Amino acid sequence: ELKVEQNPLFLSMQEGKNYTIYCNYSTTSDRLYWYRQDPGKSLESLFVLLSNGAVKQEGRLMASLDTKARLSTLHITAAVHDLSATYFCAVETQGGSEKLVFGKGMKLTVNP
Amino acid sequence: GAGVSQSPRYKVAKRGQDVALRCDPISGHVSLFWYQQALGQGPEFLTYFQNEAQLDKSGLPSDRFFAERPEGSVSTLKIQRTQQEDSAVYLCASSFRVGGGLQETQYFGPGTRLLVL
Numbered sequence: 001e002l003k004v005e006q007n008p009l010f011l012s013m014q015e016g017k018n019y020t021i022y023c024n025y026s027t028t029s030d031r032l033y034w035y036r037q038d039p040g041k042s043l044e045s046l047f048v049l050l051s052n053g054a055v056k057q058e059g060r061l062m063a064s065l066d067t068k069a070r071l072s073t074l075h076i077t078a079a080v081h082d083l084s085a086t087y088f089c090a091v092e093t094q095g096g097s098e099k100l101v102f103g104k105g106m107k108l109t110v111n112p
Numbered sequence: 113g114a115g116v117s118q119s120p121r122y123k124v125a126k127r128g129q130d131v132a133l134r135c136d137p138i139s140g141h142v143s144l145f146w147y148q149q150a151l152g153q154g155p156e157f158l159t160y161f162q163n164e165a166q167l168d169k170s171g172l173p174s175d176r177f178f179a180e181r182p183e184g185s186v187s188t189l190k191i192q193r194t195q196q197e198d199s200a201v202y203l204c205a206s207s208f209r210v211g212g213g214l215q216e217t218q219y220f221g222p223g224t225r226l227l228v229l
Binding site: 042043088099105 | 143153218222
């Protein structure tokens with residue numbers, strides 16, 4: 001059974017600082033997603049990572065995927081308050097259904 | 113264009129009542145998913161449709177939960193004889209992708225927040 005673990009689950013950081021968050025998963029997959037969720041809102045897609053070594057960047061966020069280590073990282077550069085949200089990684093199961101297994105999410109608070 | 117829409121946005125039900133939650137996917141999207149998100153948790157998969165075919169219902173928690181997509185577009189998730197543990201946000205997602213290879217994400221709707229009293 002595919003399990004997805006994120007760490008940390010809570011992060012409070014100062015504006016302008018950098019930080020990396022981690023997503024580990026337990027069985028083979030080559031498709032990983034990062035989503036953002038604001039309180040009371042739905043999930044907004046940030047990145048789709050499809051292959052080993054994939055790296056994508058959007059603004060202050062950069063995501064990477066290592067399928068051999070079953071690890072994805074989300075790096076935050078020079079954090080700003082607007083990045084405060086909950087970040088989920090989700091891994092697609094193999095075998096046809098395309099269903100996503102989500103981590104518990106990381107709640108990020110960026111303080112001025 | 114329009115995103116995934118869901119209705120109602122909020123639903124309060126008395127225990128034992130039946131409820132029906134509707135999802136309108138993005139036009140042309142082949143795949144449709146239902147997820148359940150408990151407070152403070154990540155979404156959990158309930159069921160998956162490819163067009164009108166329900167290909168995976170392994171996440172439905174009991175036989176009180178039933179989903180359909182009769183014409184391959186709009187989907188309805190029905191919960192019979194609701195229980196308090198059914199209280200959650202029910203998210204619908206759709207994607208164009210069938211099979212592998214495309215950089216296509218699942219697009220999520222705003223969710224229906226169900227509270228069972």
